[in-house]
Amino acid sequence: MHPFTQKRAESVTALGETKLIAAIRHWLGATSPRAPFGIGDDCAVLPAILGRPLLTVDPVIYGEHFNATVPPRGVGEKLFKRNLSDIAAMGGRPRAAVVALALDPGVKLDWLEGFYRGLAAVSRQYGVPVVGGDVARHVGGIVATMTLVGEQVAPRTLTRNGARTRDWIFVTGVLGGSLASEHHWRFSPRLAEGAWLAGRAEVRAMLDLSDGLAKDLRALTPPGAEPALDVAALPRRRGCDLRATLGDGEDYELLFAVAGEVEPVEFIRAWRRKFSRTRLSCIGKFVRAGQRPTNALDLAEYQGFEHLR
Amino acid sequence: MHPFTQKRAESVTALGETKLIAAIRHWLGATSPRAPFGIGDDCAVLPAILGRPLLTVDPVIYGEHFNATVPPRGVGEKLFKRNLSDIAAMGGRPRAAVVALALDPGVKLDWLEGFYRGLAAVSRQYGVPVVGGDVARHVGGIVATMTLVGEQVAPRTLTRNGARTRDWIFVTGVLGGSLASEHHWRFSPRLAEGAWLAGRAEVRAMLDLSDGLAKDLRALTPPGAEPALDVAALPRRRGCDLRATLGDGEDYELLFAVAGEVEPVEFIRAWRRKFSRTRLSCIGKFVRAGQRPTNALDLAEYQGFEHLR
Numbered sequence: 001m002h003p004f005t006q007k008r009a010e011s012v013t014a015l016g017e018t019k020l021i022a023a024i025r026h027w028l029g030a031t032s033p034r035a036p037f038g039i040g041d042d043c044a045v046l047p048a049i050l051g052r053p054l055l056t057v058d059p060v061i062y063g064e065h066f067n068a069t070v071p072p073r074g075v076g077e078k079l080f081k082r083n084l085s086d087i088a089a090m091g092g093r094p095r096a097a098v099v100a101l102a103l104d105p106g107v108k109l110d111w112l113e114g115f116y117r118g119l120a121a122v123s124r125q126y127g128v129p130v131v132g133g134d135v136a137r138h139v140g141g142i143v144a145t146m147t148l149v150g151e152q153v154a155p156r157t158l159t160r161n162g163a164r165t166r167d168w169i170f171v172t173g174v175l176g177g178s179l180a181s182e183h184h185w186r187f188s189p190r191l192a193e194g195a196w197l198a199g200r201a202e203v204r205a206m207l208d209l210s211d212g213l214a215k216d217l218r219a220l221t222p223p224g225a226e227p228a229l230d231v232a233a234l235p236r237r238r239g240c241d242l243r244a245t246l247g248d249g250e251d252y253e254l255l256f257a258v259a260g261e262v263e264p265v266e267f268i269r270a271w272r273r274k275f276s277r278t279r280l281s282c283i284g285k286f287v288r289a290g291q292r293p294t295n296a297l298d299l300a301e302y303q304g305f306e307h308l309r
Numbered sequence: 310m311h312p313f314t315q316k317r318a319e320s321v322t323a324l325g326e327t328k329l330i331a332a333i334r335h336w337l338g339a340t341s342p343r344a345p346f347g348i349g350d351d352c353a354v355l356p357a358i359l360g361r362p363l364l365t366v367d368p369v370i371y372g373e374h375f376n377a378t379v380p381p382r383g384v385g386e387k388l389f390k391r392n393l394s395d396i397a398a399m400g401g402r403p404r405a406a407v408v409a410l411a412l413d414p415g416v417k418l419d420w421l422e423g424f425y426r427g428l429a430a431v432s433r434q435y436g437v438p439v440v441g442g443d444v445a446r447h448v449g450g451i452v453a454t455m456t457l458v459g460e461q462v463a464p465r466t467l468t469r470n471g472a473r474t475r476d477w478i479f480v481t482g483v484l485g486g487s488l489a490s491e492h493h494w495r496f497s498p499r500l501a502e503g504a505w506l507a508g509r510a511e512v513r514a515m516l517d518l519s520d521g522l523a524k525d526l527r528a529l530t531p532p533g534a535e536p537a538l539d540v541a542a543l544p545r546r547r548g549c550d551l552r553a554t555l556g557d558g559e560d561y562e563l564l565f566a567v568a569g570e571v572e573p574v575e576f577i578r579a580w581r582r583k584f585s586r587t588r589l590s591c592i593g594k595f596v597r598a599g600q601r602p603t604n605a606l607d608l609a610e611y612q613g614f615e616h617l618r
Contacts, residue, residue: 016615035468035469036469036470040469041399041469041516042394042395042517043396043399044363044364045399045461045466046361047362049358049362052354053356053362054352054353054354055355057409057441057442057443057454057456059411064447065445085351087351089352096364100367100456102370102454131364132365132366136370137370137373138373139372141449143447145368145454150352157345159350160350
């Protein structure tokens, strides 16, 4: 659906602010608690957060993260899920979300309803209430920004730092072709997987893939090391060549390092008992810088997604 | 400063993503902790929140909340302070902020530096770290969205609900003319005042004025009541007529209800011992609907700021 209309009667302007906020509450339904625990006061009051609090923010922007080919529900779902994916990457549990929407007065009401119903669907699925937000005028664009509060559930927080030379490199799912396959808004954030991984001591570092493996893997690589990837082991999406597999963004899969002492086959066996439907691949290991075997991939030849190009 | 440039060398594009993020960390300086407690991981890990957590989000948008006449530092300061004002309105203490920036590739680096230095200045002044964020491309605009996590410090959370018929209506500071006087970005959020008010049992409900008294007062008015305002008591900014005082937005002052049994003069005396430099005015009281004295103001004749008009 094209988000904009020339017909005033079909646009958000027709409704006016008060009715628009009432409509948003209606679209969000039971996923939005009553004030002060939800929309309607200056702040939302959250339930107590017991573990260490986690905080993440990500937007979806018209022309960048979505266009008229993505259904409005899909835009709302994508916004929510890409934030959930960041919580998954730390092994956390999501607790509450707020959404700030900057939108052109000519945005279709139908589009907006779809967007909020998409948020509501994900909210219900993962049990994460939408507790507040803001709607403001922004001539010429749509920028929707979600902030998600989570909490640490495992005894520790799994971060991007902590991998060591000789650690195995694992990745969930398949990589590449996110845009063409519509994976970029249809994906499932790896929340259960992330929480399980954070609870296993042999997992040393983790992130979620957003800018392509070739780029994001750098953040996981320990100082003085480099990744030695096995080309044959890379889980490619159907139809993706190596460049797409390594360089396409928006995989929203988990990339993590497992202690070198562990037998990868054993780790994958334990994984399958828990997550029989989520593919897991051991794609290589970290070696000392300059000691990459000749048959391993040279990542320097590949690039991930560069923002602000 | 005009935020945009045609010269690539002066724009954010010239720097590229990695260097831009490094520059942002430099501009934020000590106000941005190291990952995972600050910028650099998928989420920020926050210190434990002891009181009930509060969450609020507000943007500043080019062409709506600022333009080229507001210095870039002022834009950053405004973004931070309007969120602090929401925490103040609940009597809370701000704990951590994240900032998502959607910006045109042609935004001047100088502008961006000023913006982040403005954020850093407010961060230092109020002791609230900027723990994370996002920067994304958004052709044709600038939308900066801050989410602020706070915590309740008083034994209770002061909300917009709770005022009763016969309660006094108080307001801090002076009202109106926020745009012309540059108050809209120069104001000080009433954090200390809000926390003090939340600690006093006779204060029953509170909000911060953002859309003008005439509009925002509705949210404080209890069911079956209406406000009876004393025109002479309204604290007007120099040069403001009644319409501007009641209808202009962005006052960022606290509006609250005090139990009718309390003597206003006594309350103001207690206030002055604590806040000798912040003006406080008792501007009227809530009366039963339909029983407004003839000399009291008829607010129906005045309007506040309507969003999405």
